[in-house]
Amino acid sequence: MQVVEQVEAPPSAAIESFLDDLTAQVAEDPDSRSGDPWAGSPWDDAVGDVAVLSLREDRAGAVLAVCGRLAAAHGLVCYDPQAGTLVR
Template identity: 40%
Template structure:
């Protein structure tokens, strides 16, 4: 079981964050035709995230390492082990704010601010 967060580069939605997430997910993850490299903003975010929580060591909190493989264009979909979700998701959301990114919790269907 995993706990998921979506982090993207773009305008902070005032409402309908779920619709924005759905559109980004469909565009960047459901299309098997084209592989899209992560944007520089997302790449920098993932690098900072795995610096704190490495994805290549035993006991990694990531359910689907390497984390950068879960990034496409302006979005990364983070899958973390449920046992470490509280700790890692809090850091991931705070780091997203520091990087000027949007952090969305698809389980709760709400922005993490």
């Protein structure tokens, strides 16, 4: 059995810029049960040209709208795997 070493690349410039803008625009909501919209840090799963975002259910709709708009502005594509659709 051959073992393949997995090398993780740092986030690309487009992903870094997208995440900077996203985290600046999506703030904690004091009216939300959790306040913080993230189920995990947006930076945790950002590798190369991909960022996997984990959102709390009660904030997902509002955050997805911002994600779609910012992704387009940064030349990226936003995909919602739960819905199986692109977010525009």
